[in-house]
Amino acid sequence: MPELPEIETLVRELRQKISGFVFSKVNVSNETVLETSATELKKIIPGRCVKNVSRRGKYLSFDFENDYRLWFHLGMTGQLLLETGSSSDVPHTHLIFEFSGREEKVVFRDIRRFGCVFLADSKKEIPARIKRLGPEPMQVEPQQFAGLLKKRTGKIKSLLLNQTIVSGLGNIYTDESLYRAKVDPRKRPDRIPVQKLMHLHQAACDVLAEAISAGGSSIDDYRHSDGSYGKFQDSHRVYGREGRPCRDCGRKIRRTVISGRSSFFCQQCQK
DNA sequence: TCTAACCTGATC
DNA sequence: GATCAGGTTAGA
Numbered sequence: 001m002p003e004l005p006e007i008e009t010l011v012r013e014l015r016q017k018i019s020g021f022v023f024s025k026v027n028v029s030n031e032t033v034l035e036t037s038a039t040e041l042k043k044i045i046p047g048r049c050v051k052n053v054s055r056r057g058k059y060l061s062f063d064f065e066n067d068y069r070l071w072f073h074l075g076m077t078g079q080l081l082l083e084t085g086s087s088s089d090v091p092h093t094h095l096i097f098e099f100s101g102r103e104e105k106v107v108f109r110d111i112r113r114f115g116c117v118f119l120a121d122s123k124k125e126i127p128a129r130i131k132r133l134g135p136e137p138m139q140v141e142p143q144q145f146a147g148l149l150k151k152r153t154g155k156i157k158s159l160l161l162n163q164t165i166v167s168g169l170g171n172i173y174t175d176e177s178l179y180r181a182k183v184d185p186r187k188r189p190d191r192i193p194v195q196k197l198m199h200l201h202q203a204a205c206d207v208l209a210e211a212i213s214a215g216g217s218s219i220d221d222y223r224h225s226d227g228s229y230g231k232f233q234d235s236h237r238v239y240g241r242e243g244r245p246c247r248d249c250g251r252k253i254r255r256t257v258i259s260g261r262s263s264f265f266c267q268q269c270q271k
Numbered sequence: 272t273c274t275a276a277c278c279t280g281a282t283c
Numbered sequence: 284g285a286t287c288a289g290g291t292t293a294g295a
Contacts, residue, residue, distance in 0.1 A: 003289055032278095058290080076290055077279080092279085112278045114290055129291095154272060163291080170289050219289065220281090239289090260274070262287085 002074040004137070004168030005211035006222050006230065007060050010080055013225045014060075015053040017082055018106065021099040022049045030094035033110060035118035044119055045070070045097070057133045057167030067123035071130070075114025077221040081107045111221065133167040137204050140166065146197035149189040156192065157185035158259040160204075169204065172217055172239045175264050177204040179238045184270045185263045186256070210235065238264040 002010075023045045028038040052063040060080065062070040072080060087093055087107045095108040095117065108117060120127045134148065148165050149156065159165055160174040169177070178185050180203035183192060192200075216222060216230035219240070223229065233240075237247050242255040246266040256263050 006289070073290085075278095076288070110278095111280070112288090112290095114278070116291095152272095158272085161290090172289055217289070222289065259272095261290095 002078065002216070002222055003058060003170035003173050004055075005173070005208055005214075005232065006216035007055050007058050007074070007168075008212050009216045009230065010225055011053050011055045011060055014062075014080070014082070014106075017225065018050050018062075018099070018104070019052060020050065021102055021104075022047065024098045024100045026098070027088065027096040028094070029088065029096075030113075033094045033108070033113055033115055033117055035116050041119060044068070056130055057136070057163055058170070059130060059133075067121060069120050069122055071118050071120060071127065072108065073116050073129075075110060075112060075116070077112045078108070078110040078115035079221065079223055080225060081109065081223065081227060082225045083107050083227075132164050134163060134165045135167065137166050137168055137201070138208060140201070142198040142201040143194075145201040146194045149192075149197055150194065153188060153190070155186050155258055156183060156189050156200075157261075157263055159189065161259060161261070168208070171261050171263075172219075172236065173204065173207055173211065175239045176207045176237060179265060179270060180207060182270050184267075185258055185265050187271075238266065240264065 026041055026045045031038050048064045050062050051065060054061050054063055058073060060072045082104050084103045087096055087105060092111045093107060093109050097106040149159055152159050157174055160169050177200060181200035183196060183200055211232040214230060214232035215224060217232040218229035219233055238253050241253045241264060243252050246253055246269060249268045251266060251268040253264055254267055
């Protein structure tokens, strides 16, 4: 599910809603999503105040004092919800965080359990998973973006999905970016002019910004922190539109498989 | 650089 | 029953 716009949406909501909240306890019903032991979590979390909620790539973090952070990755089906009722009955609820003097609880739910949660003292050490991330697409210069891709081999779509090159793009937003930049997802970057790669960077920034404004894409499992749906799925131009007409030329959108992932594109428009 | 594997559920 | 799904990664 969740790519950069979906995580950014959650970050903005949760920052607004729980900044200043102090954790009182954490309930762990499934340890398999934890990369930090339940024992340590229960020892460290209570009493910590949420100073900020932030994002790096597809990772979200609750920021405490002294650079202590609680990191979340939502995998394919992860959800971070702010709930008031009894959330523990809902299947696949793995963690529930409670706050001092507050009714709301932060609930981590993940059907397929590809997500993960871990604590880190960022002052001592940046977690390896975070450290290896490439730059944020919206914070990198177009020329640098083009340069990062140019020096690699492989299909452009695979490279955009590689989080160590650029972080935050997933299957939806790579396809949507490549469509807008009119680049064939199967093409190798050494056969794409630098100008076009820079155009691709602009396309990615545009798509990401629009998706954030729409609150992300809710196709299957992604939900806002209040359980509501994102809206950007209605604006997808190629993703999930196999056989339907291209918005620009009317030809049928094609589906192929790249890096084991479905890839949607218009063979007429994307060269 | 690419594939298979990790998991569960929905759909064909 | 087989196939597919917003991700990541260990191993070939």
